[in-house]
Amino acid sequence: MMGTVSAVRMETYLAVARHNSIRRAAVELHITEAAASAAVAYIEKQLGAKLIAKSGRGIVLTDAGRVYADYCRSILGLMREAQAAVxxxxxxxxxxxxxxxxxxxxxxxxxxxxxxxxxxxxxxxxxxxxxxxxxxxxxxxxxxxxxxxxxxxxxxxxxxxxPSRLVVVGSPGRCPDPLTATWLLRGHGSGTRATTVALLDRLQIRPPTLTLGTHGAVLAAAREGLGITLIHNDAVESHVAAGDLEILPVEGTPLDRPxxxxxxxxxxxxxxxxxxxxxxxxxxxxxxxxxxxxxxxxxxxxx
CATH class of the missing domain: 3.40.190.10 (Periplasmic binding protein-like II)
Known part of the structure; x- marks a missing residue:
């Protein structure tokens, strides 16, 4: 019969999964490498599945290892949530x-x-x-x-x-035609970036783009005239009022994005x-x- 896997062992396994390293996981958790390795070995024995595999000088998660890591995150999160709920x-x-x-x-x-x-x-x-x-x-x-x-x-x-809206803004008097201007983008994983790309597809244009990553960098670049950007009106109301930015009329905008x-x-x-x-x-x-x-x-x- 399969034994239980303690929360401590799950935490240890997740540290190994995050770092793809027994050694770095042990350092993070302030335990010995032998203890971290033993925790993973115990879980593998209980599950009857290989969770990690050697890769060069390091290790990687197997397909089963990635699935189990997702479950560990949810289980540990639910345990903490249960404690808070009472x-x-x-x-x-x-x-x-x-x-x-x-x-x-x-x-x-x-x-x-x-x-x-x-x-x-x-x-x-x-x-x-x-x-x-x-x-x-x-x-x-x-x-x-x-x-x-x-x-x-x-x-x-x-x-x-x-309520909130996405509007296109640029530096007053320094904004070329939005169809040919450089569009300033957030980093990958940003919902605003995905919406901007979808808008450009709807407009059927392929303008030059510049990815600056952070919200603050995109806003500063727009104020300096480096390009135009799609952004929440909450973020630019004061800049528009001060005359540092202007809202540009672009087909399909503003977009309701609460x-x-x-x-x-x-x-x-x-x-x-x-x-x-x-x-x-x-x-x-x-x-x-x-x-x-x-x-x-x-x-x-x-x-």
């Missing part, structure tokens, strides 16, 4: 994932107000590209994500929504508190989130 909502932990634009222009003020209301909740904030955030949420490594719409077939639930507050099907109590806060207690000068009616239409993948 605590008082106002004394637990809240891990929020957010894309860069929403983090800077949408989340910070309501987050500060939430911390003032619930000082005993331990807050964690991670800023990543959209795809990575939703993957972490699926693995229960994050409690709540604020970003664009979650991917289909993800099993995630949209709890609240805040922000979504997204959880798993079983959100933690602190996550529920924060969603209520976003809807009912928006900071002065900020637009509140609107509730999304509970229905199967709000589960990603149900369309």
């Amino acid at each position: 605590r008082r909502a106002d004394t637990g932990r809240l891990r929020i994932g957010v894309v860069a634009t929403a983090g800077e222009y949408v989340l910070l003020r309501p987050l500060a107000a939430f911390r003032d209301r619930y000082p005993d909740i331990e807050l964690g904030l991670s800023i990543h590209p959209r795809d990575l955030l939703f993957l972490e949420l699926q693995h229960h490594e994050t409690d709540l994500v604020i970003a664009g719409r979650p991917p289909r077939a993800a099993g995630l639930v949209v709890r609240a929504r805040r 922000w979504h507050a997204v959880t798993t099907r079983t959100p933690t109590p602190p996550a529920r508190l924060f969603i209520d806060h976003l809807m009912q207690h928006a900071a002065p000068g900020t637009r509140p989130f609107d509730p999304v009616a509970a229905s199967t239409n709000n589960v990603a993948g149900s369309h």
